[in-house]
Amino acid sequence: MIGQGMEGAVMRYGVSVADLHAALAESGVVSSILLNPFLKERPELVKAQRESVLGCFDRIAVFNGPASCDEARCVAFVELLQDLIGPKKIGRPIRCFKEDPKRGWIRA
Numbered sequence: 284m285i286g287q288g289m290e291g292a293v294m295r296y297g298v299s300v301a302d303l304h305a306a307l308a309e310s311g312v313v314s315s316i317l318l319n320p321f322l323k324e325r326p327e328l329v330k331a332q333r334e335s336v337l338g339c340f341d342r343i344a345v346f347n348g349p350a351s352c353d354e355a356r357c358v359a360f361v362e363l364l365q366d367l368i369g370p371k372k373i374g375r376p377i378r379c380f381k382e383d384p385k386r387g388w389i390r391a
Contacts (some may be wrong), residue, residue: 295346296346298343298346302369305372331389335351
């Protein structure tokens with residue numbers, strides 16, 4: 284859905300549900316303006332093993348909106364969440380992920 288990776292694999296991106304919820308609690312502007320192109324009303328939810336804590340998982344909302352087909356836009360949105368919105372709204376980067384065909388969901 285997202286775009287072709289170097290080996291022809293489809294690249295998908297997602298965002299931590301907990302971090303996104305925390306950022307939205309601070310401001311609904313993030314939801315209405317930025318999220319609509321990337322997340323439909325009911326995104327696919329997946330779990331990713333946390334790197335630092337064995338047995339703990341992050342819930343991830345997979346980008347499934349119209350912009351999710353454009354890898355460049357997804358990468359730019361992930362950078363915006365991590366570098367600008369996260370530190371301003373929750374005091375740290377919002378955790379974003381990409382799907383690796385061999386390792387599953389990994390931090391982007």
